[in-house]
Amino acid sequence: MGGEGMICDSGLVLRLGYEGWASLQPCVKLEPSIPCSASPAEGSAEPSLSLSLSEVAVPRAAAEVDAGRGGEPRVLARQSSPHSAVSSFSGAYPASSGATKREKDVVSEEVEAERGVSCRASDEEEEGSARKKLRLTKAQSALLEDMFREHSTLNPKQKQALAKQLNLRPRQVEVWFQNRRARTKLKQTEMDCELLRRCCESLTDENRRLQKELQELKALKFPSPALYMQLRPPATLTMCPSCERMAGPAAGAGDVTKGGVAGAPFATATRAHFYNPFAAHPPPAAC
């Protein structure tokens, strides 16, 4: 599994990868590498974060998200244009027709539906010519999508059967599945990136806030950290204002990982509830 890493403003190293393609489970690890000059050098604690996408039920297929531009559903069953060399209906409507493109498309679809035609493109006689491109019919796309939802890959037998059912060549089915997997992965990656971006923003804010708090603390020069702890409960470390969940004294007490210093007065002894966009509960809109 290859991983890509980036350091965001919050000083966290974000690593993104996939635990295998089929399962589409991106894993994300946020490792603290707080570069801030006001980092807890003086025995203070730095938050230890560990977010994992593996625990998350990320919306699986992009198919469900896959809408046309501007949210307008696209008509996939559209046959090729009158100029298309592979059009099954190159004569269905003349180019000089007064109908608009969209109207033509509708007509084409209706005619196609009536005839029950599927586009078997690039027949053997086409070999040697320039690359041809077919447009799958709505029915073909639907069936392929159904199959894809069941299995993202096909064994040779399934491929053969599906090709026969769709009146396509096995190679076409194979290519469709390849492209479909690629599209799904791309969509998933985009979604992951968006989640990471939000997470990064959130952590940046938190980092900023903690630094500010640290500076205030320094300015106050409390006689003892314990006093500060009494006056400033760790609940103030709540990261996600929308979640309204705070790390109470019991939550994570003693759970000071490598990032924190066990026993250090400013470790806040607790791990604040850092907003995890990959957590099972849906991320708040504010995040």
Next chain:
DNA sequence: TACGTCGGTTAGTTTACTTCA
């Protein structure tokens, strides 16, 4: 070696938008 999958790319098609007569 053969085969399947993947990432990357190419190219055909469609759509949305702009311009202009």
Next chain:
DNA sequence: CTTGAAGTAAACTAACCGACG
């Protein structure tokens, strides 16, 4: 001002190619 044709950029996606396990 409205309308329709023409041009264009962008998006989508089938098909292809080479690398890899």
